[in-house]
Amino acid sequence: MEQLLNMGFPQELANQALAATGGKSTLKATEWILNQKSTSSSLPPPPPSPCPSQPRKTSIARAISNSNSSPDSSSYRFVPLSAVTAGVKDVRDAVEEARRWKRSGKRTLLFLDEVHRFNKSQQDSFLPVIEDGSIIFIGATTENPSFHLVTPLLSRCQVLRLNPLQPCHVAALLHRAAGDHENGLPCSAGLPVRVEEEAIDFLSHHCDGDARVALNALEVAATSAAARITGGNSGDKEIAASVTLDDAKEAL
Numbered sequence: 001m002e003q004l005l006n007m008g009f010p011q012e013l014a015n016q017a018l019a020a021t022g023g024k025s026t027l028k029a030t031e032w033i034l035n036q037k038s039t040s041s042s043l044p045p046p047p048p049s050p051c052p053s054q055p056r057k058t059s060i061a062r063a064i065s066n067s068n069s070s071p072d073s074s075s076y077r078f079v080p081l082s083a084v085t086a087g088v089k090d091v092r093d094a095v096e097e098a099r100r101w102k103r104s105g106k107r108t109l110l111f112l113d114e115v116h117r118f119n120k121s122q123q124d125s126f127l128p129v130i131e132d133g134s135i136i137f138i139g140a141t142t143e144n145p146s147f148h149l150v151t152p153l154l155s156r157c158q159v160l161r162l163n164p165l166q167p168c169h170v171a172a173l174l175h176r177a178a179g180d181h182e183n184g185l186p187c188s189a190g191l192p193v194r195v196e197e198e199a200i201d202f203l204s205h206h207c208d209g210d211a212r213v214a215l216n217a218l219e220v221a222a223t224s225a226a227a228r229i230t231g232g233n234s235g236d237k238e239i240a241a242s243v244t245l246d247d248a249k250e251a252l
Helices: 002-006 011-021 026-039 059-066 088-103 120-124 127-131 151-155 167-179 185-189 197-205 211-230 245-251
Strands: 076-082 107-113 135-140 193-195 241-243
Touching: 011 026, 059 076, 059 107, 059 135, 076 088, 088 107, 088 127, 088 135, 120 151, 127 135, 127 151, 167 193, 167 197, 167 211, 185 193, 185 211, 193 197, 193 211, 197 211, 197 245, 211 241, 211 245
Parallel strands: 076 107, 107 135, 193 241
Antiparallel strands: none
16 A cells, blocks of 8 residues: 555555455555556545645656557556665566566556565576566666676667756756745745755756756755744745755755
8 A cells, every 4th residue: 555655556446456355465466556547537526735746766667658659558568666676576477467468469668666675586587578578677776786796687778878967957847836926935845935046057067967966956945944933933925935045055
């Protein structure tokens, strides 16, 4: 249940999926939800959230999946797994399910986050289904794949290196977060937020090119600034918080 809720599915829908699939496999429950969403428009929409959030870890893999040149976009199915939480059974279920879908003409794009956490035998288990075309394998890792992936798997993959962002790119993201009243700082802080340019400049140059580090620090700084001027009560929407350079330094 917890994994389904962390994926952003509402609890009622997660309960339905677990009941329909026997409650033994998160993967099967996820597949049930996605299949229901693709075939029915009667599912209850997720409850509105004052601060909707979007995942970041699988964004590139989803972009690749959605950009395939096939005229029939339904010929691919996207299955995300994390090596942190997935076990041998989850991998086996994903592989068996991929082979069943392949017989019906639909290939599986399997995304494995933190792939370096899988041991040699777990990584080797993907080789047969990569060879027979049952899955398109995409793995993400923060480690050097030359040292943490087995040679047979690495030789069947194309390595794409994600370079650190430049300060100007990070600054643009921080400015956008500061001005986004639906998903950005005003939502997190509970009131309007002004960010001094010195704070933006400091965060963009000291986050090691990692936008998530900079955004998290900016959010902490904004929350602290809001608490400072409201005494912990952000109900007064007329008050605006000001994020200073000192706030940014302390948050980072």
